[in-house]
Amino acid sequence: MELRIDRGAVERCRELARAIAAPVSEFIAAHSTVSVERSVLRLLGVDGVSTDDVPVPNLIVEALSPEERARGAALAFGRGLAETGLEPQALGEALASGELSLSAFARVPEEPARRVVAAFVERSLARIRARREERAEKLTRLPQLPPPLLYVIVASGNIYEDRTAAVAAAEAGAQIVAVIRSTGQSLLDFVPFGPTTEGFGGTYATQANFKIVREALDAASERLGRYVMLTNYASGLCMPEIATMAAIERLDMLLNDSMYGILFRDINMKRTFVDQHFSRMLNAYSGIVINTGEDNYLTTADAVEQAPAVLASQFINEEFAHRAGMPDRQIGLGDAYEIDPDLEDGFLFQVAQAQLARQIFPGAPLKYMPPTKHMTGDIFKGHLIDALFNLTSVMTHQTIHLCGMLTEAIHTPFLGDRALSLENARYVMNTARHFGDEIAFKPEGKIEQRARGVLTDAERLLGRVAERGLMQAIEAAVFADVSRPPDGGRGFDGVFPRAAGYWNPFEEALRMERGSRGG
Amino acid sequence: MGNLVKPYGDTVNDGKVQMSFTLPIPWSEAADEAARRLVGKMGFTGVQIVEGRPIADGFSFFVAYAATPQAIDTSTISVTSAKTHAMSMDEIDDLIRERVGRKLRIAGACIGTDAHTVGIDAILNMKGYKGDYGLERYRMFETFNLGSQVSVEEFVRFAKEKKIDALLASQVVTQKGSDVKNFTALAELLEAEGLRDEIVLCCGGPRVTNLMATELGYDAGFGRGTLPSEVAAFIATRMAQKIASAR
Numbered sequence A: 001m002e003l004r005i006d007r008g009a010v011e012r013c014r015e016l017a018r019a020i021a022a023p024v025s026e027f028i029a030a031h032s033t034v035s036v037e038r039s040v041l042r043l044l045g046v047d048g049v050s051t052d053d054v055p056v057p058n059l060i061v062e063a064l065s066p067e068e069r070a071r072g073a074a075l076a077f078g079r080g081l082a083e084t085g086l087e088p089q090a091l092g093e094a095l096a097s098g099e100l101s102l103s104a105f106a107r108v109p110e111e112p113a114r115r116v117v118a119a120f121v122e123r124s125l126a127r128i129r130a131r132r133e134e135r136a137e138k139l140t141r142l143p144q145l146p147p148p149l150l151y152v153i154v155a156s157g158n159i160y161e162d163r164t165a166a167v168a169a170a171e172a173g174a175q176i177v178a179v180i181r182s183t184g185q186s187l188l189d190f191v192p193f194g195p196t197t198e199g200f201g202g203t204y205a206t207q208a209n210f211k212i213v214r215e216a217l218d219a220a221s222e223r224l225g226r227y228v229m230l231t232n233y234a235s236g237l238c239m240p241e242i243a244t245m246a247a248i249e250r251l252d253m254l255l256n257d258s259m260y261g262i263l264f265r266d267i268n269m270k271r272t273f274v275d276q277h278f279s280r281m282l283n284a285y286s287g288i289v290i291n292t293g294e295d296n297y298l299t300t301a302d303a304v305e306q307a308p309a310v311l312a313s314q315f316i317n318e319e320f321a322h323r324a325g326m327p328d329r330q331i332g333l334g335d336a337y338e339i340d341p342d343l344e345d346g347f348l349f350q351v352a353q354a355q356l357a358r359q360i361f362p363g364a365p366l367k368y369m370p371p372t373k374h375m376t377g378d379i380f381k382g383h384l385i386d387a388l389f390n391l392t393s394v395m396t397h398q399t400i401h402l403c404g405m406l407t408e409a410i411h412t413p414f415l416g417d418r419a420l421s422l423e424n425a426r427y428v429m430n431t432a433r434h435f436g437d438e439i440a441f442k443p444e445g446k447i448e449q450r451a452r453g454v455l456t457d458a459e460r461l462l463g464r465v466a467e468r469g470l471m472q473a474i475e476a477a478v479f480a481d482v483s484r485p486p487d488g489g490r491g492f493d494g495v496f497p498r499a500a501g502y503w504n505p506f507e508e509a510l511r512m513e514r515g516s517r518g519g
Numbered sequence B: 001m002g003n004l005v006k007p008y009g010d011t012v013n014d015g016k017v018q019m020s021f022t023l024p025i026p027w028s029e030a031a032d033e034a035a036r037r038l039v040g041k042m043g044f045t046g047v048q049i050v051e052g053r054p055i056a057d058g059f060s061f062f063v064a065y066a067a068t069p070q071a072i073d074t075s076t077i078s079v080t081s082a083k084t085h086a087m088s089m090d091e092i093d094d095l096i097r098e099r100v101g102r103k104l105r106i107a108g109a110c111i112g113t114d115a116h117t118v119g120i121d122a123i124l125n126m127k128g129y130k131g132d133y134g135l136e137r138y139r140m141f142e143t144f145n146l147g148s149q150v151s152v153e154e155f156v157r158f159a160k161e162k163k164i165d166a167l168l169a170s171q172v173v174t175q176k177g178s179d180v181k182n183f184t185a186l187a188e189l190l191e192a193e194g195l196r197d198e199i200v201l202c203c204g205g206p207r208v209t210n211l212m213a214t215e216l217g218y219d220a221g222f223g224r225g226t227l228p229s230e231v232a233a234f235i236a237t238r239m240a241q242k243i244a245s246a247r
Helices: A007-029 A034-044 A056-063 A066-070 A073-084 A088-097 A110-141 A159-171 A207-224 A239-248 A260-265 A269-286 A295-300 A307-323 A346-360 A379-395 A415-431 A446-468 A470-475 A505-517 B029-041 B089-099 B118-124 B152-161 B175-192 B210-215 B228-246
Strands: A031-033 A149-154 A176-179 A229-233 A253-255 A289-291 A334-336 A367-369 A400-402 A495-497 B016-023 B045-056 B059-067 B104-110 B141-145 B166-170 B200-204 B220-222
Touching: A007 A031, A007 A269, A007 A307, A007 A446, A007 A470, A031 A034, A031 A269, A034 A056, A034 A073, A034 A088, A034 A110, A034 A239, A034 A269, A034 A505, A056 A073, A056 A088, A066 A073, A066 A495, A073 A088, A073 A110, A110 A239, A110 A269, A110 A505, A149 A159, A149 A415, A159 A176, A159 A207, A159 A415, A159 B045, A176 A207, A176 A253, A207 A229, A207 A239, A229 A239, A239 A253, A239 A269, A260 A269, A260 A295, A269 A289, A269 A307, A269 A470, A269 A495, A269 A505, A295 A307, A295 A334, A295 B118, A307 A334, A307 A346, A307 A446, A334 A346, A346 A379, A346 A446, A367 A379, A379 A415, A415 B016, A415 B045, A415 B059, A446 A470, B016 B029, B029 B045, B029 B059, B089 B228, B104 B118, B104 B152, B104 B228, B118 B141, B118 B166, B118 B200, B118 B228, B152 B166, B152 B175, B166 B175, B166 B228, B175 B200, B200 B228, B210 B220, B220 B228
Parallel strands: A149 A176, A149 A400, A176 A229, A229 A253, A253 A289, A334 A367, A367 A400, B104 B141, B104 B166, B166 B200, B200 B220
Antiparallel strands: A031 A495, B016 B059, B045 B059
């Protein structure tokens, strides 16, 4: 089942994506953000909160002078480590309590500071490598069922309820469980601390919460004889920090989009571009598969018209991910089944789009999102629409399959809703397992013509973006009909230029690592 | 005399309903019996558990058919709908031009921590929903879409500064009653600021009903499937009424 598409156009789209990303990369290389610096501290081993619940990494970065900050938190913190001989966590606590202040160490020479930091960098990376090897060992010993990998969301607000729901979902056939975040978290400029039991529309992403569900799913994996993956959400103001915590707690996937926060959360674009880059470098090293957020183009506007924007965004996300050192197998590009069910031949369009992505990104674990926009209180019809979504997914060999819920428009799924949804997916995918390998598209038929049209329009869209530059194109509302100014939006005050001698030891180490892998 | 009705399966007054639920027990034949008795305790008769099976460790799922002895007198029920004025975009623009005589200023937002702008965007964005143009497209509306996660305080401040005529508050997330809390806070703050009487206050979301909205002190509530022109028609006619009664 192959679409005959213009390979030349695909190549041209990739070239355009490179041209679009190149100037942004120059900007990224010359800047850092408060979240990048906080994640450097977290990676060194700083955690915890002050008596009034402010995370220690936030306190340390906020206390830096603009000059110190512009050279990177690692250097100032390293001076403290060298002078006091303390472990990072102990120094962090002393700084948070006000017992010590980094300004007191400003005259400590750079050399010993760098040396002592280097040792902690190696310790930190070894810890991440160990988690990565642990995952590889489990995947060999507890193999997953074949893709599409069934992905469900739990979202009670209470991490202990989430744990129960996650294990139940795994037992009902889920291969990936995502704990969705509390609805405001993407806009918090800090990561909450400790286990949490209250949230809105989801549960806070905290390192303690990651650990609680990871342990429960590890136990379930052993019982079930198949590894169950854990997912959380990085997009927002704390992308690099969530990437750090996820690496340490062996999450397997993270939602991480290069533009989602800008367009759909009004986060400053410069902040997002710098943050996505460092977070993806960490994701690459920790073996985490990213999931990009193209589904959002479809839920906020007409899905038929937005198809070229989805493809264009996939090219841009792929390019930014490559630039952060991510191999194709870790780039879960997004799409969604959101065409109006009343549209004649809508199913054909969905198949065209899904198959197009499959052929253009053969090495990527594509993430397919379920119908949400046209789901109503009619659960019976909803279940049926989900069945066609499941069929499209298995036919076109999608990799990560977010199971649609018959109660999508009604409530956070009940335990029973999730079980029904998984049964639906398992039934359709089993009964139609090799359907896509057995049929061929009619040459020049509706599906092929639609796919070609989407590719042509995506190339045109990328051309327009390349011509203006990505930041200007976003300002001109080229994506999702949303205009965002380069210096507007949330988190802009946390972006700053790197001074001469800026040092991010993790970025340095990860880049060297990548060089030695030749990738 | 009232008009008593019961659910209809295939015969008048058979009272047949279907339901499904999960019990936190492992499945067994005894679990089926537990489910059957539970439905009986709910007041149903002729209970049939047509499906019972395990869905996770320690959880079973059931599908039941049963008959209810209850009936409802429909003549005692009166629920008003905010969607009574079917009008086209041009008719609405004309109505505002003739009876208000100036553009109406409308602000919409997802209030509280809710980040789901799907509903408010469908109503306000030019493109609209299901081929029905959004309020931005109307010549006689000046619209402001404040987007998501707008605090109630911010929303009211905006309404005051911009002399807004109609506020549209949207809530998609309903977990733990957060929607009702936010809607209530907005209505109360408008009241406290002395703005309530001059503003047409509407709320919307998949779980919103007009009844709930009016109980919370809103002029109207719009639920799932609402078209932008239905909201537009309501605002235009309500504003025209306000002006007529002020004269």
